[in-house]
Amino acid sequence: MxxxxxxxxxxxxxxxxxxxxxxxxxxxxxxxxxxxxxxxxxxxxxxxxxxxxxxxxxxxxxxxxxxxxxxxxxxxxxxxxxxxxxxxxxxxxxxxxxxxxxxxxxxxxxxxxxxxxxxxxxxxKRFWEPGRKIAQLVNDRTIGRPTMYRVVSGIEIRYKSWIHDKVMSGGPLVDIGPHYFDQWRQLFKSEPTTVMAMGQTFSAGAAELAGIDSEIDTATIIVQFASGDIGMLSLSWGLPRGTSTSSVEHIMGPDGVIELIEGERVVLRTREEEETVLERAENDxxxxxxxxxxxxxxxxxxxxASGEDGLAALRVSLAALESVKTGQVVKLNS
Ligand SMILES: NC(=O)c1ccc[n+]([C@@H]2O[C@H](COP(=O)([O-])OP(=O)(O)OC[C@H]3O[C@@H](n4cnc5c(N)ncnc54)[C@H](O)[C@@H]3O)[C@@H](O)[C@H]2O)c1
Incomplete structure (x- = not known):
């Protein structure tokens, strides 16, 4: 070899x-x-x-x-x-x-x-076991289509200050957003068409980011896909030290709900039934x-994951920042 x-x-x-x-x-x-x-x-x-x-x-x-x-x-x-x-x-x-x-x-x-x-x-995240399980359930039409994938996550200001910097990182929406946007493109097998977002910079003026030109660190982003599926990411990386939210992921469809509990356990709820379909990921x-x-x-x-996949995910991050800053809905034509 x-x-x-x-x-x-x-x-x-x-x-x-x-x-x-x-x-x-x-x-x-x-x-x-x-x-x-x-x-x-x-x-x-x-x-x-x-x-x-x-x-x-x-x-x-x-x-x-x-x-x-x-x-x-x-x-x-x-x-x-x-x-x-x-x-x-x-x-x-x-x-x-x-x-x-x-x-x-x-x-x-x-x-x-x-x-x-x-x-x-x-x-x-393409190798993230809960994500793969969710994709299997959605593609088997267990909860019906189209779906709405909702993520809520808030964590404290990052210790690596460069992550907040407009130039060095693009801020949390550019740094972490692509993981979600790529996951949704894969899951829905569809391209994002429309992005709208509202946001703030909670960390503006934070002592630990002195000298950093902080980008928006807190936003709710809604992404519409050509398939009719919707992704919603409500994220903050600007919370005070020692503070976080519990992490919530729900995938809602006309026939049921998939819930990811604390990033590990995947639970499927359909009419009057609840089943844990994955306890925790075993892989790295x-x-x-x-x-x-x-x-x-x-x-x-x-x-x-190709350069084109990376670019498609980045386009959503940048559209979200644009939407926050302009107050406009951004149409993507990738
Ligand atoms: N895939 C994931 O889940 C995941 C998780 C965390 C970070 N990341 C990404 O990985 C990358 C690195 O993040 P990290 O958490 O390791 O950051 P880090 O700050 O821990 O490490 C970055 C390193 O790059 C070095 N560096 C900076 N400028 C350099 C230069 N000009 N030449 C050589 N080295 C230089 C720094 O000294 C530092 O040691 C980022 O793009 C980040 O978004 C991905």
Whole structure:
């Protein structure tokens, strides 16, 4: 079996997770770790046995034996680094969101096309067991169609302040939104057509975000799909320290309800019946997504989530921000 040499850019939480997951892929060999913070690059080098560490990603990309690059840095760097890696002929597995701008995402897709490499976006929720169970129930028409998928979730201001920054992240709607928007596209097998949202910046003026130009962190977003299905995400990442809501997910249909309880247990309610259809996920979706991307390389097949999928999800995030800021309903014509 040909080895797959891996360069991981970013040695924060997700970079370390990617390294751990690549270690579990048969034939994968860690080749280089990169982080602009030297202590983080060195820690990953020591903890995962990378043969080399760098603080400049361009040097990491020159390390011999690299075939694939995991991009695990703040969102605004995804496009630049992915394009640079693809232009050197490497496959790229980039964390979500694909990018912070439409142009950035399109540049990544263009780089894939001109270099004939694999480019996947780490929309790991596709391997999330409760989501798969919900998709099966909806597609079996257990609760009827069309449906309305409602998510309510509120958490405290993020400790990683860059997540709130307009430029570095695009804010929570761009950072976390794509997981939901991609899930709904997959679930409904349909494209989003209309987005309306209202929101606020709860964290504006928060002492822990001093110096950060905070993007909207709290919104209720309604997405209409061509299929008639509706997604609603009511989210805050701007609550005070130590504060959160319980997380609620309901999928309502004309013939019943599916409820996800605390992100784990999937309950189906139809006429006078209630059944727990999944107690908890047994898999690690990060391990599964990296195994799937490695298989796409080895078997020369499309990755499970393409650049186009990443772009479609990003379009909804950006439309939601636009809707909050303009007070208008935004029509998508993807
Ligand atoms: N798929 C998921 O479920 C999931 C979960 C969390 C984060 N993410 C995504 O993963 C990415 C990384 O998030 P994280 O939580 O690991 O953040 P993090 O802050 O823990 O790590 C990011 C790392 O990138 C490094 N970095 C910044 N600029 C750099 C540069 N120019 N060159 C090299 N390194 C640089 C930072 O020093 C830091 O160590 C983000 O895009 C985030 O949205 C995905």
């Amino acid at each position: 040909q080895p797959i040499g891996v360069c991981v850019i970013g040695a924060g939480d997700l970079g370390r997770k990617h390294a751990e997951c690549w270690q579990q892929v048969e034939g994968a060999e860690l080749a280089a770790t990169v982080d602009i913070q030297e202590d983080r690059a060195k820690a990953a080098y020591a903890d995962f046995g990378f043969p080399a560490w760098f603080t400049d990603y361009r040097e990491g990309l020159q390390q011999p034996g690299v075939d694939v690059v995991s991009v695990c840095v703040p969102n605004y760097l995804h496009s630049e680094m992915s394009v640079a890696a693809m232009d050197l002929g490497y496959h790229v597995f980039c964390e979500k969101p694909i990018a912070t701008t439409i142009d950035g995402a399109k540049a990544m897709i263009a780089a894939r096309e001109r270099n004939g490499v694999k480019f996947g976006v780490a929309l790991c 979706m990060y391990v599964d997504e990296i195994a799937a991307f490695a298989a796409a390389i080895r078997e020369d097949k499309p990755p499970f």
